[in-house]
Amino acid sequence: MNDILDKIRKLKEERGAVILAHNYQRSEVQDIADFTGDSLGLSLEAAKTGAKVIVFCGVHFMAETAAIICPDKTVLLPDEHAGCPMANMVTIRELREKKKEHPDAVIVTYVNSTAAIKAESDYCCTSSNAVKVVNSIPPDREILFVPDQSLGAYVASRTGRKIILWHGYCPTHHRMRSEDVIRMRGLYPDAKLVVHPECVTEVVSAADKVASTTGIMEYCRETQAKKFIVGTEIGILHRLRKENPGKEFYSLSEHADCPNMKLNSLEKILWSLEDMAPAVTVPPDIARAAARAIKRMLAIV
Ligand code: 13P
Ligand code: SF4
Numbered sequence: 001m002n003d004i005l006d007k008i009r010k011l012k013e014e015r016g017a018v019i020l021a022h023n024y025q026r027s028e029v030q031d032i033a034d035f036t037g038d039s040l041g042l043s044l045e046a047a048k049t050g051a052k053v054i055v056f057c058g059v060h061f062m063a064e065t066a067a068i069i070c071p072d073k074t075v076l077l078p079d080e081h082a083g084c085p086m087a088n089m090v091t092i093r094e095l096r097e098k099k100k101e102h103p104d105a106v107i108v109t110y111v112n113s114t115a116a117i118k119a120e121s122d123y124c125c126t127s128s129n130a131v132k133v134v135n136s137i138p139p140d141r142e143i144l145f146v147p148d149q150s151l152g153a154y155v156a157s158r159t160g161r162k163i164i165l166w167h168g169y170c171p172t173h174h175r176m177r178s179e180d181v182i183r184m185r186g187l188y189p190d191a192k193l194v195v196h197p198e199c200v201t202e203v204v205s206a207a208d209k210v211a212s213t214t215g216i217m218e219y220c221r222e223t224q225a226k227k228f229i230v231g232t233e234i235g236i237l238h239r240l241r242k243e244n245p246g247k248e249f250y251s252l253s254e255h256a257d258c259p260n261m262k263l264n265s266l267e268k269i270l271w272s273l274e275d276m277a278p279a280v281t282v283p284p285d286i287a288r289a290a291a292r293a294i295k296r297m298l299a300i301v
Pocket of ligand 1: 112128198
């Protein structure tokens, strides 16, 4: 293990690379990263890094967003097959058809989407700033929220805005149901329930706190409670336990794992630095159009 860690560190230095990891990555990948965070935090970190190479340990849309923000950098995704199924739940043809039905709607697109969909959008947002992004849009404007129905419904409930929802969803977060809440609340009655807004509405409405993955980290750090039931992908438990040794964390469901997030590994990080591949690139015309919506997202933190 130490051998591979040493090799990664040495090669990272030689390549002038930085390793960014999402909060759901494998524990050992989070531990070798220079920065671990949520989608917004990782995008902001990519935007400000002085490194020439970004090894993006996350899923494809995250690396693609970094490539758009940093056109002069090489963005490596250690496993090129690490995709997000939700991002594929909207096609350009479908979105254009919907836009024709609602010609005056402002298109707000969750960052869990392809660059081509972002290029068709007015605003991008992450789970951490979706409410603020929607609140920044004049109240008389109709909003089409793409592709996550759960986050869209949560934003509608928090803002009181009329939002047209898309039918996309996260298969991992939708595995957690009311029965899990009842079971886990029964087992740990004094624990706080903290969940991601990609969860189904009945889980979201039962929670003590709804937040992005970094928002979940902050809440668990700052709240006096000692026990937490965590309704998001299980990879986050590593950081929660590491950074809060005096507290206890239980997953709302052991089935809440995202196989795509687990595709990156130490070996693949090393190979990506050796080969400088797989690199994620975006065609310039799509990147230009998508950058408009992404910059609006980065301006509202
Ligand atoms: P965060 O932006 O909250 O980290 O979420 C990203 C994601 O893919 C959730 O499933
Ligand atoms: Fe996509 Fe869900 Fe995995 Fe997040 S947890 S990357 S939304 S499939």
